[in-house]
Amino acid sequence: MKLSGNTIFxxxxxxxxxxxxAEALHKLGNQVIIxxxxxxxxxxxxxxxxxxQSVELNVEDPASIAAVATKLIAEHPKLNVLINNAGIMQIDDAASTIDEGLLVSTITTNLMGPIRMTSALIEHLKKQDAATVINVSSVLGFVPLAMTAVYSSTKAAIHSYTQSLRYKLKDSSVKVLELAPPWVQTDLLNSNDEPRAMPLAQFIDETIKVLGTDTEEVLVEGAKTLRNNPGPGEAALVIQFNDTMEQPPH
Structure with missing residues (x-):
């Protein structure tokens, strides 16, 4: 992906x-709207x-998505990059009753949100000489974290959706990328000071470097082991990973 001269949402x-x-891409000379x-x-x-620039958006609300898409196309006719990053992550218990509110909000935000946002902007993006859609999934889409079963499921679904979107746009001017982060020090699950998670600044630096290549999957080194797990025998790492995650940090 070209790293400068874009209009990015x-x-x-x-x-x-x-x-x-947003800050890294802003510094590289892009017009960024968050x-x-x-x-x-x-x-x-x-x-x-x-x-x-910024605009308020509730990705759970189709009307909000439609209104923001209309505003973006009107005010930023050169918009050529969409990054579907918004997501929520909550602990659940698949072995018990899952809260209906958690279930609906997580699926609506993490899965329906990106699909709706892409749908609202895709015809505009197809008119650009070169455009990109980046869907942020997670390594948990490949090796699920059992304590966040619903979240992990939405990220597996985003991986699947991204592959379909890429195929359907293969003859267009729109490139489709998937960014699958590992555990990063952010607000998700209060991980800002989690020693087992990757520092945010380091993750962003590595991600920007990979984003500047021709790859369709944007993976930092720390994400590759879990990303490459699916296939015969995948259950062994799923069990090992979840056993490890249930232990307190050392």
Missing amino acids: ITGGGSGIGRGL SGRRKGHLGEVTKANPGM
Whole structure:
């Protein structure tokens, strides 16, 4: 992917990986528009990065997605990169009753949100000389974390959807990438100070380097073992991984 001269829209850009990507891409000479539900977070990011813009968006709400897409196309006709990053992660228990609110909000945000956002912008993106859709999945889409079964399932579904989208757009000007992060120090599961997670700054630096290549899957080194697990015998690593994650950090 070309790393400069783009007009980029990032969902969930007010914190964590979304903010990290937004700031890195802003510094590289792109027009970046971030979105999220929390107006205060958006204002904090844009104030710290003069020239960056923001728009409030609730990715659980189809009407909000439609309104923001219309606004983006009108105000940023050169928009050529969509990064579907917004997501929520909550602990559940697949061996017990799963809270209906958790189930619906997670699937609506993590899976239906990116599909709806892409659908709302895809005809515009296809008109650009070169465009990119980046879907942020997770290594947990390949090796699920049992304590976040619903979240992990949505990320597996995003991987599947991304492959279909890529195939359908293969003869267009739109490239489709998947960014599958490992465990990163962010607000998700209160992991900001988690020693087993990858520091956010390091993750962003490595990700930008990989993003600048021709790869369709954007993977930092720390993500590759889990990404490459699916296949015959995959259960062994799933069990080992979950046994490890149930232990407290040393």
